Amino acid sequence: MTIKEYVASRKEEIKAYVSGLKRKPHLTIIQVNEDEASNAYVKGKLKDANELGIEAELIKLPIETKEEEILSLIDSLNHDDKVDGFIVQMPLPKQINEDKVKEAISPKKDVDGFHPLSSLNPCTPQGIIDYLKHEGVNFVGKNALVMGRSNIVGKPMAKLLLKEHCNVTVVHSRTSKEDMHFYVAHADIIVIAIGKQGYLDNSYEYKKDAIIVDVGISRDENGLHGDAIKDLPVKLQTPVPGGVGLLTRITLLENLLKIYNSNSKI
Numbered sequence: 001m002t003i004k005e006y007v008a009s010r011k012e013e014i015k016a017y018v019s020g021l022k023r024k025p026h027l028t029i030i031q032v033n034e035d036e037a038s039n040a041y042v043k044g045k046l047k048d049a050n051e052l053g054i055e056a057e058l059i060k061l062p063i064e065t066k067e068e069e070i071l072s073l074i075d076s077l078n079h080d081d082k083v084d085g086f087i088v089q090m091p092l093p094k095q096i097n098e099d100k101v102k103e104a105i106s107p108k109k110d111v112d113g114f115h116p117l118s119s120l121n122p123c124t125p126q127g128i129i130d131y132l133k134h135e136g137v138n139f140v141g142k143n144a145l146v147m148g149r150s151n152i153v154g155k156p157m158a159k160l161l162l163k164e165h166c167n168v169t170v171v172h173s174r175t176s177k178e179d180m181h182f183y184v185a186h187a188d189i190i191v192i193a194i195g196k197q198g199y200l201d202n203s204y205e206y207k208k209d210a211i212i213v214d215v216g217i218s219r220d221e222n223g224l225h226g227d228a229i230k231d232l233p234v235k236l237q238t239p240v241p242g243g244v245g246l247l248t249r250i251t252l253l254e255n256l257l258k259i260y261n262s263n264s265k266i
């Protein structure tokens, strides 16, 4: 099943589930940037929520917002019973410390799964694992290669693949080209999140049964592009657009429902 089809079927299930709830779940999004990619993500997240009967609200703050101001807003959302969960869209402007923000969000409301004590996992890596499982991918003892070591994708992705019993390698900007070729050639599952358009191309050798999950997204005059060129000679390659971004969005709402349910049971 393509990611589009998979996400459409998950949406139908969530919509039916939400329509039976007594109270609508509520998601708040805080955005403190003018980033074009963030605008697109936020728009997508609000659209999905709306479609599924989930209340979603955007609080957009000016780029010069001070760290104390955002921490105080987070504190008030942590105590606001109307809000089941909230996220602070990354990136943040320089004057705001990202780690402080992540740690200020109560783990009970942390839909992004960014807090060190959160019981949820970050949406992109979790969405990727869920989709690959749905496709019947066998992880046990497989060579998984994570390209990129960001806090949002690379690091949590490596952790989740390890939990699925993969042999995990993480490569990054300081990995030599020669080693990069070696690891790619031996990988069964490649997750690339480096933000370099078309980095994985025909100069690399791939296992013919390899899976490439393309998290990259960059824009030029011809539209959106991933970190891999199209149609590499592998078994499964996720597209950009219409790929991982959709998985991130659906997982965010699934995380919100998990929080909603755990709060309703108390």
Ligand code: GUN
Pocket (backbone or CB within 6 Å): 087, 088, 089, 090, 091, 112, 123, 124, 152, 248
């Ligand atoms: N920026 C890029 N991806 C994400 C995400 O999953 N969550 C948040 N909060 N910001 C992001």
